[in-house]
Amino acid sequence: MASLVDSFGRVIKDLRISITPRCNFKCTYCDPMGMGHKEPLGTVTVTQVAHVVEAAAGLGMESVRFTGGEPLLRKDLTDMIYHAKKIVGISDVAVTTNASLLKRRLPELLEAGLDRVNISLDAINADVFKMATAGGNIKQVWEGIEAVMEAGMHPVKLNAVVMRGVNDGELIPLAELTKDKPIHMRYIEYMHLNNAEASDYQSQFMPGKEIKAKLEEAFGTLEPVETDPSAPARLFRVPGWQGAIGFINPVSEPFCGACSRMRLTSDGRLRPCLMTDREIDIREALNHESPVEAITEMFLVAAHRKVKSGIVTPVDRPRTMVAIGG
Ligand code: SAM
Ligand code: SF4
16 A cells, blocks of 8 residues: 655655635634635546545545635535545545534535544633634524534534634533533634734743643542643543643644644645645646646655655744634
8 A cells, every 4th residue: 555755754644735725713712803704716627536546545545624715615525525435445534613604514525425524612601602703603603512512423523723812711611511522622722824913822821731721720639641742632521520631833833843733735735744835736737637646746856845744833824814724
């Protein structure tokens, strides 16, 4: 079986496909200027995505995650999932979503073969949620989470980006979700992607260690849960609780050494590293008469452009997360 290995010996197994830069939220940490509200829906087509996934599978990649922007804004996400699931070698097809449209769309996504969903949830309190997402309606998000739980897609992974002064008062209520439910509540360190003035960023950044200390103050020592070493989250639990609490610390404890990811942006560029602005325009390959072969070549080029570690410090970047695909 072929495998895609970068210049540092890391095996690339996970493909993240951003299918749209458009979003119906304006999360403070992601898109404070609301650029995503004005963006087009995304130019990659269902056929192009299927070719990209086929090329990825041919190189030994196993998992595909659709993201954005908000991927559920695209009606043809269902077709993309359906095609990805049919490709031999792809064992896991997932979506990262803000869940605002999830309740309505979940049945068709499940029918297409969706395996897993990650949901952004930055607060339990409706007002804090509204502030963090600049207008998001938490009721819709809860309905989406409940629909996923009812569908038995366990564990349900929830992500909160923690910002001091915005949602750091929500750490404990969010963790309490893991008491009686098979939920993985993951706290993500706030990364700088051109989303704030450097000084604001520094004061709002909260390291994972501090988040964990606050939780341990409330619940006692968290016990470690066995975790896949290539996964970004380190998992723990409150002893006796059903779910798990995860920490994703890309800033204070970068996990570049175990990086297994490659990204496709919604405008047809391969992005070897989230935090490095090197992108490879593959639009010609996407439209080639032998697209799978041409895209395979591009994957090989991109793998060799992966850097040893990305820079997670306040620097000017041409794209924010909503445009790259988190
Ligand atoms: N709209 C979907 C959502 O919110 O889940 C998918 C796209 S969003 C860009 C993907 C992930 O990126 C989310 O989990 C979000 O929390 C994370 N994210 C966005 N901006 C971030 C930042 N500045 N630092 C850390 N994580 C960020
Ligand atoms: Fe939209 Fe997701 Fe970014 Fe929030 S985190 S603005 S929901 S893309």
